[in-house]
Amino acid sequence: MSAEAAAQLIPNGCTVGMSGFTGAGYPKAVPKALASRIEKLNEVGERFKINIWTGASTAPELDGELAKVDGINMRLPFQSDPICRAKINDGTMDYIDIHLSEVSQYAWSGFLGKMNIALVEVSGILEDGRLIPSSAIGNNKTWLEQADHIILEVNSGQSSGLEGMHDVYYGTALPPNRKPIMITNPTDRIGEKYLQCDLSKVIAVVETNAPDRNSPFSAPDEVSHRIAGHILDFFKREIEIGRLPPELLPIQSGVGNIPNAVLEGLDAGPFRNLTGFTEVIQDGMLKMLKSGTMTAVSSTAFSLSPAAMQELNDNIDFYRERIILRQQDISNHPELIRRLGVIAMNGLIEADIYGNVNSTHIMGSRMMNGIGGSGDFARNGYLSIFVTPSTAKNGTISAIVPMVSHVDHTEHDVKVVVTEYGLADLRGLSPRQRALKIINNCAHPDFRPRLLDYFERACASGRGMHTPHLLGEALSWHQRYEETGKM
Template identity: 65%
Template sequence: MSVERILDPRLRDRIVSAEQAAAFIQPGETVAMSGFTGSGYPKAVPLALAQRIEQVHEQGLPFQIKLLTGASTAPELDGALAKADGIAMRMPFQSDPDARKRINEGKLDYIDIHLSHVAQHVWFGFYGDIDTAVIEVSAIREDGALVPSTSVGNNKTWLDLAKKVIIEVNEWQPEGIEGMHDIYYGTALPPHRKPIPLIHANDRIGQTTLNVDPDKIVAVVRTNGPDRNSPFKPIDDESKLIAGHLIEFFKHEIGKGRLPPNLLPLQSGVGNIPNAVLAGLAESGLRGLTSFTEVIQDGMLDLLKSGVLEYASCTGFALSPEANETFKRDIAFYRERIIMRTQEISNHPELVRRLGCIGMNGMLEVDLYGNVNSTHVMGSRIMNGIGGSGDFTRNGFLSTFLSPSTAKNGAISSIVPMVSHVDHTEHDVAIIVTEQGLADLRGLPPRARARVVIDNCAHPDFRDQLNDYFDRACRDSYGKHTPHLLPEALSWHQRYIDTGSMKA
């Protein structure tokens, strides 16, 4: 490898191997690493650290770290460290199967918080000191400024607060990505905060590089490895139906004058259903769309290429391998249309409300009154985490949740009497969409919400069962405002645990 991307002469003598860099990380440290939904995470140092941890464990000695990131990462980071039993605590979002298994076995402590809260909570000192930051960049400029790679996440905060910094310079990342980022250094702690000067989703309010004190950099590691994002599955008929219901609703709202013809800035969660919505928008006839979101996935690149989407603001990517190659090949085109921000800006509640974002997120289940569970299977087993969905749900102009009406080949109903875990309360949820239809909950009292959810979103295999529960609840409940039969409210979940099906 060349050293052309490491242009600061002060750092040339700090270029070391991943193993040498990992040796700077000590047991018990709080380590903050870059990465957001499988993009821009360090590729080499975490693997070397995991190997070192395994060697220490073979000697009968303890070695774990507390791990903070932007969001989920990849097998080389979360997976390797989890397999090595090297993580004592993980925060704020994960999607790795090995880490998830350890969390649900009670062997790994996990703190699941809103992504907009992470940076400020760390600044407030809620999680103690940051001992080491491990950050991937695409280049180091002559003046020591860092050119971010395919995610920004919490990197600004990690670099500001860490006592030691390890930099991975990844030559796989396209050189043309420089200039795509917008790093805002105007935030302050209460009570000295000033308004963030962002009025439109494509406003630039910061600089294109990250600052770091060069004296804190203890190691620079050269890498050349791809981001690891899973290919998206082909869009199935169920996802197409969900997308169709939502797009029909958007057009209805435009006709009523409640949305402008080009909608409002879109936020899209990651997954096949949100990707199906993006594909549907390409065929909807809508034009001049914009996005203020966390993650850009395949469908959003397609919308930019076709001109349906004018621009997108994000903090990271979640691209299939094929889309990654398209992005790298056409980087000059996308650099003019994509702005990458810090996580504290991309998910900032005040900005989400100011811009009037339309949130489109997935869920595991929703109850009759609109409470949404997006994180815990049967109330106890974590899937991934709340991520940024809450930032956009409570503060957006519209909050929509999308899901098939059943799971596990029809054994589980996504519409239940009472959710087994609440991530988003009924007060924040506006629209529920399944392949069966769309429930508009705006302006409805609780009992009316229940009827709309059952009639429009429940699967026919569970509709009679839901109506029977609700009818009896309206008759026999302790109160009539939000009727519940407490002995039965969570019985659907227990029945699934006991028998493998929610069906009565």
């Protein structure tokens, strides 16, 4: 049926599990048709809102369109849309920020309530009813199983060559019935190439032909190159010491220009036969596969520029032999991250002098995007590396502060902090040792003397020498920015 007819089947107040992960594999037509329907209802004074669960962020055609007409009541577990973000921060949209590995468990355990409809993009439907997954799996397996009803968008705009790239595992269970997940190498396949679907629950099939949202990455700037250089030098030292093998360990990289620059640095570096165990494949990893620097990648979705997407589609047979797409409760699973010894590299908003990291909130209160999968990998990875420029907003904000205004990753999970000024290896250091390492190695020179002054006065205060703080000043940098526009 048409997208407009399918949108009529979604009732007010229901919960819809939608496909999509970082702008890949999200439904393209029905959300826009639903937004148009809501807009017409708003014009006659009728309020219409739904709850939306996804894999991660989606695209303007989904989050943006529905947020614009005030059609979202509750959103989880991750978003990156500016309209959505504004609604969350002005209190007109509720938002639950969840570790991505836990979303499926939350749904299966009933923590989030009932899912009424699954709205899932697929690449095709086989005669026996199995579904060919699209460019992201995310939580689609769980949504198809949990929902009372299913709406499928069959997108012929996705490459037919995606068929066979996926590995959907149906062996998960809730406690106390869980069994080990038998992956010991990123290349291991343990599941099926297709999604199972109860055809009796399908209430609509909508045909589409539309590309994913593909945002270009900025060319790496000097700051990104310097950050990448520090990480490459660190890896070389770890290999010399014997703490990393020559081919490193499976790489996880968050999305963004700086992580992408690090991947490009790895591609140009001395390392070979690398592997990836990550949640998103972006341009840098595709280039590493093409050059042979990386031999295989396990992920749950793509996040590619238009040029990289064209490269993927043009050489899909080559990449299908080297890429495995899994559901996100496997791609982000703590058991697998710990077993494989993943090297996790993610961005941050701010870090404090003791190594606590805020990756979600601006000035403590305003949500940016969400924790995503960074917590899954930071807590369980062999190495957890957080990268950031040392300042933001033209130097008015320091990324290194006395105390973070919100904590997503505690000092216990943060092993390495990197800025363009240097790298702080925090392993085996006490809090006071970490503070000096972070200040001296990572802080911008304009802020370094004030951070040292704060730390020295906190040590001299007599309040306690394990983690010295001046409580009356700990968040004064943030307050100063709120009042004056600079820290």
